[in-house]
Amino acid sequence: MKSIVIFGAGNVAIHLFLALSKAQNFTVVQVYNHTSKSLKFFRNRVSTTTNLKEVKAADIFLLALKDEAIPAIAERILQRDALVLHTSGATPMGVLNNFTNYGVFYPLQTFSKEKPVEYKDVPVCIEANSRAALELTEELAAEFSEKTYRISSEQRKSLHVAAVFVSNFVNHLYAEGEELCHENNIPFEILHPLIFETATKIKALDPKDAQTGPAKRRDDKVIDAHLELLQGNRKKIYELLSSSIQQLHGKKL
Amino acid sequence: MKSIVIFGAGNVAIHLFLALSKAQNFTVVQVYNHTSKSLKFFRNRVSTTTNLKEVKAADIFLLALKDEAIPAIAERILQRDALVLHTSGATPMGVLNNFTNYGVFYPLQTFSKEKPVEYKDVPVCIEANSRAALELTEELAAEFSEKTYRISSEQRKSLHVAAVFVSNFVNHLYAEGEELCHENNIPFEILHPLIFETATKIKALDPKDAQTGPAKRRDDKVIDAHLELLQGNRKKIYELLSSSIQQLHGKKL
Numbered sequence: 240m241k242s243i244v245i246f247g248a249g250n251v252a253i254h255l256f257l258a259l260s261k262a263q264n265f266t267v268v269q270v271y272n273h274t275s276k277s278l279k280f281f282r283n284r285v286s287t288t289t290n291l292k293e294v295k296a297a298d299i300f301l302l303a304l305k306d307e308a309i310p311a312i313a314e315r316i317l318q319r320d321a322l323v324l325h326t327s328g329a330t331p332m333g334v335l336n337n338f339t340n341y342g343v344f345y346p347l348q349t350f351s352k353e354k355p356v357e358y359k360d361v362p363v364c365i366e367a368n369s370r371a372a373l374e375l376t377e378e379l380a381a382e383f384s385e386k387t388y389r390i391s392s393e394q395r396k397s398l399h400v401a402a403v404f405v406s407n408f409v410n411h412l413y414a415e416g417e418e419l420c421h422e423n424n425i426p427f428e429i430l431h432p433l434i435f436e437t438a439t440k441i442k443a444l445d446p447k448d449a450q451t452g453p454a455k456r457r458d459d460k461v462i463d464a465h466l467e468l469l470q471g472n473r474k475k476i477y478e479l480l481s482s483s484i485q486q487l488h489g490k491k492l
Numbered sequence: 493m494k495s496i497v498i499f500g501a502g503n504v505a506i507h508l509f510l511a512l513s514k515a516q517n518f519t520v521v522q523v524y525n526h527t528s529k530s531l532k533f534f535r536n537r538v539s540t541t542t543n544l545k546e547v548k549a550a551d552i553f554l555l556a557l558k559d560e561a562i563p564a565i566a567e568r569i570l571q572r573d574a575l576v577l578h579t580s581g582a583t584p585m586g587v588l589n590n591f592t593n594y595g596v597f598y599p600l601q602t603f604s605k606e607k608p609v610e611y612k613d614v615p616v617c618i619e620a621n622s623r624a625a626l627e628l629t630e631e632l633a634a635e636f637s638e639k640t641y642r643i644s645s646e647q648r649k650s651l652h653v654a655a656v657f658v659s660n661f662v663n664h665l666y667a668e669g670e671e672l673c674h675e676n677n678i679p680f681e682i683l684h685p686l687i688f689e690t691a692t693k694i695k696a697l698d699p700k701d702a703q704t705g706p707a708k709r710r711d712d713k714v715i716d717a718h719l720e721l722l723q724g725n726r727k728k729i730y731e732l733l734s735s736s737i738q739q740l741h742g743k744k745l
Contacts, residue, residue, distance in 0.1 A: 250704070306714055329706075329714045347686055349704050354696050356689065362682045388682055397676040398683075400718045400730075405669035405683050406690045407705030408733045409662045414699035414740060416658035423650040429615045429641055430651075430658050431695060433600055436609065437659045438691035442684060443607050446667035451503070451602050452660030453582075461559055461582045465653045472736040477653075479732055480661045483725040487667060 241265050241375075244294055246312055247303035248272035250350040251326050253280055255303055255383075258358040260284075262382040269295045273308075280352075291315050298322065299379065301344065310334045322375050328399030331392040332366050342367030342376045345395060346383070349406050358383055364390035364398065415473055447487065454481035455488055494518050494628075497547055499565055500556035501525035503603040504579050506533055508556055508636075511611040513537075515635040522548045526561075533605075544568050552577065552632065554597065563587045575628050581652030584645040585619050595620030595629045598648060599636070602659050611636055617643035617651065668726055700740065707734035708741055 243265055245252050252270065259267050270281040271288050278287045288294060296318055302309055302325040309325050313335055316323065323335050324344040335341035345364040348356060363380040365387055367373035380387040390398060413434065420427045440449045453461040462481055469477055496518055498505050505523065512520050523534040524541050531540045541547060549571055555562055555578040562578050566588055569576065576588050577597040588594035598617040601609060616633040618640055620626035633640040643651060666687065673680045693702045706714040715734055722730055 305709075306711065329717060347682060349686060349690055349693065349702075351693065351697060351702060351704070354693055354702075360685050362685060364682070386682075386685075388679075390678065394676050394678055396717070397672050397721060398678050399714075400721055401669040401672040401678075401683060402686055403705055403707075403718065403730070404665045404672070406686050407703070407707060407737070408729070409665050409687070409690055410694070410699055410703055411707075411733055411737050411740070412657045412661050412665070413694050414703065415736075416654040417699050419650050419654040419657070423647050425643065425647055425651050425654075426641075429600060429617070429639075430654060432613050432615060432639075433602060433655055433659050434662070434691050434694065437602055437662055438687050440602065440604065440607055441663070441666050441687065444604060446663055446670050448606075449602075449604060450660070450663055450667065451604065452656055454656075454660065454664075456558075458559065461652075464582060464649070465656065468650060468653055472732070472739060475732055476661070476736060477656070479725070479728055480664055483668075483729060484660070484664050486725060487664070 241298040242268045242295070243299045243301055244269045244271060244297040245301045245303055246271045247305075247308075248277035248281060249303065249305075250352055251346070252303035253352060254348075254350045254356060254358070255301060255326070255346070256281065256285070258383050265299070265379060265382055268297055292317075294318075296321075299324065299375070302326065306330050313337065322372055324376060324379075328364075328395060328402060331396075332368065333392065336368070340367070340369055340372035340375070342372045343390075343392070343395065344376060344380065345390070347398070347402060349410075359385045362386040362388055364388050364395060366391060366395070412476075415476070419473075450484060450488065452484075454484040457485065494551040495521045495548070496552045496554055496632075497522045497524060497550040498554045498556055499524045500558075500561075501530035501534065502556065502558075503605055504599070505556035506605060507601075507603045507609060507611070508554060508579070508599070509534065509538070511636050518552070518632060518635055521550055545570075547571075550574055552628070555579065559583050566590065575625055577629060577632075581617075581648060581655060584649075585621065586645065589621070593620070593622055593625035593628070595625045596643075596645070596648065597629060597633065598643070600651070600655060602663075612638045615639040615641055617641050617648060619644060619648070665729075668729070672726075703737060703741065705737075707737040710738065 269286045272278050300321050300323045323338045323341045332343050343366040348361040361384050363384045365376045367376045417427045522539045553574050553576045575593045576591045596619040601614040614637050616637045618629045620629045670680045
């Protein structure tokens with residue numbers, strides 16, 4: 240049984256903890272966080288600490304921290320022979336190069352405290368500095384998920400941007416759609432099947448081939464009528480995304 | 493058994509035809525389109541015509557046409573006592589007011605020729621000018637789907653804009669994400685679970701509460717690193733959507 244200390248107490252830390260509490264060969268022995276308040280979720284489940292000097296010895300230190308906290312915390316970890324992994328999409332592996340064995344364990348999913356996740360379907364992007372580090376990281380990833388990908392720091396930077404586009408920005412468009420419904424006394428649930436189908440469709444079709452709508456078919460009359468209804472950021476988003484769709488599809492002609 | 497003539501031969505016409513071919517109380521007796529080529533799909537399945545003078549008598553004329561074609565075709569339909577419905581999100585019901593009974597049958601879904609759809613889950617937005625028209629439109633909608641909503645022309649305008657945001661624009665963000673993966677030799681499938689989870693999450697959480705990512709948490713370092721990787725429309729989209737997320741969430745503070 241290999242031991243793990245999780246650093247951090249946010250959404251990612253919580254979901255890693257929950258997933259790893261079912262693992263066969265790994266056990267979370269402690270959760271560290273710099274403030275006590277955020278440790279509430281963990282307190283009755285596992286040993287916790289806010290003091291870096293009290294961090295237990297472990298086989299793996301899993302840094303589920305904000306990007307800016309990763310180098311600062313890594314510097315202050317005393318045990319240097321553990322495998323140290325961070326979970327960030329945006330931070331290069333090299334910030335951990337004070338350790339002998341280090342790497343990245345980046346679960347590519349959107350985690351909210353309130354929403355359970357089927358961990359076995361969450362792709363884990365891994366990277367490691369040595370064969371030993373890679374083997375242990377792979378073993379950990381295999382306990383977490385059925386889908387593991389070797390992704391370099393360079394690739395991960397772009398992948399993280401792509402994830403922002405297809406998840407964070409997409410969710411914001413859902414939020415704009417919901418406000419539009421709300422303002423017009425339309426139940427937002429009416430859009431759920433469309434949202435779901437749009438997301439499912441790209442398993443069968445390339446997103447470029449799946450594109451539909453007034454911008455794609457260059458229906459200026461509809462576009463103008465829509466723009467008349469909009470203002471502020473919503474209008475700017477409509478204009479920019481319509482023009483971007485037309486440029487992407489214009490290139491093909 | 494009530495008879496239907498479908499006008500139009502695009503994605504919506506094809507899917508309406510497929511759905512109604514299983515209906516108990518309705519039968520499609522003919523499909524009209526102004527060009528012969530687009531009628532290929534229908535030719536061995538039902539009577540077709542490119543000549544408005546040869547359109548059969550029917551109980552319902554279903555205009556699954558481009559917005560600009562709706563008034564022009566409606567004007568040239570000779571039989572005035574059928575129920576005439578259009579399927580557009582963007583056209584007011586009133587363009588059909590030359591008829592005695594008319595209305596709107598707007599299925600709120602993204603239809604591609606290549607992708608089957610579970611019709612019973614597709615919300616149908618209906619509107620009609622008279623009690624008789626409404627009853628027949630409701631009966632038709634009930635054959636097509638389990639979800640029928642009464643939506644006025646005024647509401648439908650905004651709903652159509654909302655649909656563009658949560659479907660057409662969302663799909664374009666998927667396309668940008670795919671290109672980013674492609675340019676960096678990352679398999680796009682790695683993003684499928686994230687896309688799917690982002691779409692599913694809003695059934696459990698309000699999209700505003702589900703928002704995550706660097707813009708939401710005002711992580712300027714990550715935002716700046718992302719912007720450095722981007723250019724052109726992609727950079728503009730990143731800037732505008734990040735700033736829109738921050739405005740939406742700033743208001744709450």
